[in-house]
Amino acid sequence: MKIDGRQMRTIWIERDGVSAGIIDQTQLPHRFVTVRLATLEDAARAIRTMQVRGAPLIGTTAAYGVWLASRADASDEALEKACSTLAATRPTAINLKWALDEMVAAVRNRPRNERPDAAFLRAGEIADEDVTINRAIGAHGLQIIEDIAAQKKKGEPVNVLTHCNAGWLATVDLGTATAPIYAAHDKGLQIHVFADETRPRNQGAALTAWELGHHGVPHTVIPDNTGGHLMQHKMVDLVIVGADRVTAQGDVCNKIGTYLKALAAYDNAVPFYVAAPSPSIDFEIADGADIPIEQRAAQEVATITGKTSDGRIETVQIVPDESPVANFAFDVTPARLVTGLITERGVITANRAALAQAFPERAEVRPKSNRMVG
Numbered sequence: 001m002k003i004d005g006r007q008m009r010t011i012w013i014e015r016d017g018v019s020a021g022i023i024d025q026t027q028l029p030h031r032f033v034t035v036r037l038a039t040l041e042d043a044a045r046a047i048r049t050m051q052v053r054g055a056p057l058i059g060t061t062a063a064y065g066v067w068l069a070s071r072a073d074a075s076d077e078a079l080e081k082a083c084s085t086l087a088a089t090r091p092t093a094i095n096l097k098w099a100l101d102e103m104v105a106a107v108r109n110r111p112r113n114e115r116p117d118a119a120f121l122r123a124g125e126i127a128d129e130d131v132t133i134n135r136a137i138g139a140h141g142l143q144i145i146e147d148i149a150a151q152k153k154k155g156e157p158v159n160v161l162t163h164c165n166a167g168w169l170a171t172v173d174l175g176t177a178t179a180p181i182y183a184a185h186d187k188g189l190q191i192h193v194f195a196d197e198t199r200p201r202n203q204g205a206a207l208t209a210w211e212l213g214h215h216g217v218p219h220t221v222i223p224d225n226t227g228g229h230l231m232q233h234k235m236v237d238l239v240i241v242g243a244d245r246v247t248a249q250g251d252v253c254n255k256i257g258t259y260l261k262a263l264a265a266y267d268n269a270v271p272f273y274v275a276a277p278s279p280s281i282d283f284e285i286a287d288g289a290d291i292p293i294e295q296r297a298a299q300e301v302a303t304i305t306g307k308t309s310d311g312r313i314e315t316v317q318i319v320p321d322e323s324p325v326a327n328f329a330f331d332v333t334p335a336r337l338v339t340g341l342i343t344e345r346g347v348i349t350a351n352r353a354a355l356a357q358a359f360p361e362r363a364e365v366r367p368k369s370n371r372m373v374g
């Protein structure tokens, strides 16, 4: 994606060749700040504090975290410890475990002195594969948007509702849910996006709106509770969201509030699509209820951060001092509410047979662990 005319990814190798660079997403949309990750702990902290977030980018950052760890100590014990440190940062997005498994497979049978280079190579491949996958998701999703556009009056935009940020910032480039949107916009289709603000951390208002704006895609930020009203009034043609984990039977875990959008979409016969790259599919879990749901700090709900009229960034408390707060970060949308999964191998039905048919090599693989020994 281009930021102020400059081609960028969300993660890159710094000029020194021994560290990775990221955009600090906690500073957006008001400040564009980059951060250098030089150690395993830097990478783990970036994921934990959500300087990087979004399932694919979490996975890729963890992959580079293993590389950074291997530069310091490439022993089995050190790399096992690095993997468990990274695995513990955020429990819900399966891309994290997927990436760690890939990294372990890449270094496990090599002599110690070769491990840093092997880790660097595999992390780079993981980053590149993410972009390739997202481009394919964009092409498949574009067909859905084109079909809807064909039924519209001339000049009428296709209205897409999305939740959270499953965009460029959540991946290495292009995004998953946004890839079809960018593909349609770049092809000259009239497209307009409703971006849910996505409390408590406001990834929709802060991040999705920011990146759509930079790409010139017409969009409107809406409070989280507006989607149902828009759907009742035929103001949404389709919903496209991302996924932190899709189970073997097609249940979709994504940012808290996704389920409510799916219910509203179902009640109003609005197509509800999930952009699901294969590293987000967990063939080891069938029932979405078995997915670990991250619970985050109460302070994320109790406060809100924004820019004051004189340009300062401030955080203010919005709930009474004594009120308890709950902060479940994700929810599960049952497969029956999903119109289709937009994968890199095409748009498929959210069920076990379709997933296994599209990804036979993943569906048949025995459970893997990210242990070095074994």
Ligand code: MRU
Pocket: 053, 054, 055, 056, 093, 163, 164, 165, 166, 167, 170, 171, 175, 176, 177, 203, 241, 242, 243, 244, 254, 255, 256, 329
């Ligand atoms: O808590 P976050 O910001 O990491 O949550 C992000 C989401 O829920 C995204 O929709 C999901 O990771 C898919 S990103 C392509």
